[in-house]
Amino acid sequence: MKVTVRYFARYRSLVGxxxxxxxxPDEITVGGLxxxxxxxxPALKNEVFAEDDDLxxxxxxxxxxxxxxxxxxxxxDVVAIFPPVSGG
Known part of the structure; x- marks a missing residue:
């Protein structure tokens, strides 16, 4: 099956x-994706996601x-990946 992944903010920069x-694969979860x-x-793994898979x-x-x-x-499905939003 096909899904579209959209990258925002620093993820867009890392992926290019x-x-x-x-x-x-059919029946894939978000975590599997x-x-x-x-x-x-690899930039996502090395720069964004912790080695202990803390998401x-x-x-x-x-x-x-x-x-x-x-x-x-x-x-x-259209899946968007983006960093947490903070403000103040």
């Missing part, structure tokens, strides 16, 4: 593009809605 379409992205783009430094939305990492993706 704002969007890509990927062929992924993150693992594929770390393999495709607290990333927000993920699926079709415009925040999701958990155990949520299963569907064909045609």
């Amino acid at each position: 593009k704002s969007e890509e379409e990927l062929e992924v 993150i693992e594929i992205l770390k393999e495709r783009h 607290a430094d990333v927000n993920v939305s699926r079709n415009g809605r925040y999701v958990r990492f155990d949520e299963v993706l569907r064909d045609g």
Whole structure:
């Protein structure tokens, strides 16, 4: 199945593009997609995600809605990867 991944802020800089379409296995979870992205783009693994796989430094939305990492993706989903937002 195909999903579109959109990168925002520092993730866009690390990956070198704002969007890509990927062929992924059926029934893949958001966490599984993150693992594929770390393999495709080592800068994400080295610069963003901690070695102990702490994903607290990333927000993920699926079709415009925040999701958990155990949520299963569907064909045609648009997944956005962006850093946590802070303000004050």
